[in-house]
């Protein structure tokens with residue numbers, strides 16, 4: 025790996041020390057440069073980190089903010105408009121009041137949807153496990169906006185082949201594809217799936233549309 029490219033006579037132990045220090049420094053640098061300018065609404069100590077069970081993921085800018093609670097991730101993914109979302113991620117998928125709240129936030133003329141929640145992706149079937157609240161900056165699918173990501177690994181590498189249920193938001197139906205660039209098997213555009221069948225733990229690319 026990296027040590028194979030070192031050809032300047034650095035000793036093995038020195039190389040190892042440099043590599044070790046690099047590993048220690050990397051997360052702090054990453055968090056400081058990539059996320060410092062986008063603290064989560066109602067943020068906590070977890071805001072702006074890539075660790076945490078519940079993350080808000082901007083599919084347009086690739087910004088990722090992770091939190092200890094689902095409610096905080098929803099606050100971030102709705103631009104701070106919904107700060108009293110469900111505490112339990114699982115209940116959000118079946119919460120009609122929450123869905124209306126999201127739709128209102130995304131279509132309000134008074135607050136054009138600079139930040140629009142477009143889907144909640146779950147780690148496990150039946151809307152369980154960790155979540156990734158996907159959001160965009162071009163309005164709701166109801167208003168005609170579409171979103172796409174050709175490879176989820178550019179957003180969040182360790183969520184490749186991990187999604188096992190999902191719920192579309194803001195009028196978006198979501199198509200999940202087995203491979204990058206919308207290849208392989210697919211779910212078809214669906215507003216929600218609590219069990220993705222053969223597509224469980226397979227998603228590598230996604231599209232959102234009305």
Ligand SMILES: [Ca+2]
Nearest residue numbers: 202226227228
């Ligand atoms: Ca895949």
